[in-house]
Amino acid sequence: MIDFTLTESQESLQKKAREFAINDIIPVSRKYDESGEFPYELYEKAFKEGLLNLTIPQKYGGLGLGILDSCLVVEETAAADPGITTSLFCNSLGQEPIILGGSHEQKEKFLRPFTEELQFASFATSEPNTGSDVAGIATTANIEGDEIVLNGRKMWITNGGVASIVSLFCRLENTKRHQGITAVVVPTENTPGLTIGKPIPKMGHKASNTVMLRLEDVRIPVENILGEPGKAFPLAMQTFAHTRPTIGSFACGMARGAMEYAIAYAKRRKAFETKIANFQAIQFMIADMKMHYEAARLLTWKAAWEADNNKDNTVSASIAKAFATDYGMKTASDAVQIFGGYGYTTNYLVEKLFRDAKLYQIYEGTSQVQRMVIARFMLSKYLPVFEKIYS
Ligand SMILES: Cc1cc2nc3c(=O)[nH]c(=O)nc-3n(C[C@H](O)[C@H](O)[C@H](O)COP(=O)(O)OP(=O)(O)OC[C@H]3O[C@@H](n4cnc5c(N)ncnc54)[C@H](O)[C@@H]3O)c2cc1C
Secondary structure: OOOOOOOHHHHHHHHHHHHHHHHHHHHHHHHHHHHOOOOHHHHHHHHHHOOOOOOOOHHHOOOOOOHHHHHHHHHHHHHHOHHHHHHHHHHHHHHHHHHHHOOHHHHHHHOHHHHHOOOOEEEEOOEOOEOOOHHHOOOEEEEEOOEEEEEEEEEEEEOOOOOOEEEEEEEEOOOOOOOOEEEEEEEOOOOOOEEEOOOOOOOOOOOOOEEEEEEEEEEEEHHHEEOOOOEOHHHHHHHHHHHHHHHHHHHHHHHHHHHHHHHHHHHHOEEOOEEHHHOHHHHHHHHHHHHHHHHHHHHHHHHHHHHHOOOOOHHHHHHHHHHHHHHHHHHHHHHHHHHHHHHHOOOOHHHHHHHHHHHHOOOOOOHHHHHHHHHHHHHHOOOOOOHHHHO
């Protein structure tokens, strides 16, 4: 049975996020894009409204919402501002390895504080010399008695400059590739040896904080290790499978915003003595935007539904993320095109959406990495429907 009807609580969550996007994010979007400041007050308000930390289980004081619920929220906020949404959602990314791989005590210790006051969590796999290749992590972890000692650098860490904890992936010394990957919760305050870099200047998502973390003999209690030391590669992959549908929804929201700006502009801008909306070339770009938005949303909802129903959604999450972000980029580009020269100026938000759209194809696994996941499945596990005919 297929049913796309949202529940009453999903509809009200979506409405709340939409109102927050319209009333609170849009008025300050350009300001934060220009200043690059971190919008604390906005996140404070989002926290109070119940738009942060959506997936923390109720058992630990959270809202206990699902991935699809998260998709509904971020589509609305990303339609208003993708950069603000990146930092808004980052808590869920940082918390997911704890939700998936943490013990009851770890969940109580690390998740509950997020339900009591505004705090930020980060997620760290990437390093200066490895991003796509998660098995290539070089940050070392050496277990010495009841402590784990960390050395290395983590690159591009969203909210790393404001986070209270980082779900950090490292490797046990003298191990190679997938073996040895270990996940540990690193507190950022009073942690000798942890240096937080300055915000990295970026093309877009400027309101989002992105830093490098340097770890020099950082000593963390072994109780902070998530799961078994050396066995956390699958945990990183499961985390991505749960968060990638949401990135698809980021792209849907951004694309919907760009499409709506483009439609409004096409209906008022004149060329050759008529509205440009009357030109078939413009109409077809708008039709493509709508087609891609609808298809991307279906894919992200399916991948999210699978995650919420405990199915292995690895491949569908990659399909959703790659499709939504690639076509999101195209939609943002076409929106600038419809605005003509004005689209290339900072006077119109399509220029900002165009810059912001690019990151979606890069973080949480590039579009190429998503295709690797899909192709690997197709060539090893996919069962042809007409198997007997082709074999
Ligand atoms: C603003 C921002 C925020 C980020 N936030 C976080 C965060 O919070 N936490 C975190 O851990 N990381 C974060 N990242 C890092 C992000 O996930 C990586 O940048 C991304 O995974 C790509 O890794 P890379 O930059 O090392 O590129 P590389 O892995 O060096 O890839 C470079 C190019 O080669 C391609 N490529 C690589 N391998 C293959 C292959 N086998 N086949 C085909 N093509 C390939 C890639 O698709 C890409 O086009 C963030 C990045 C940015 C820019």
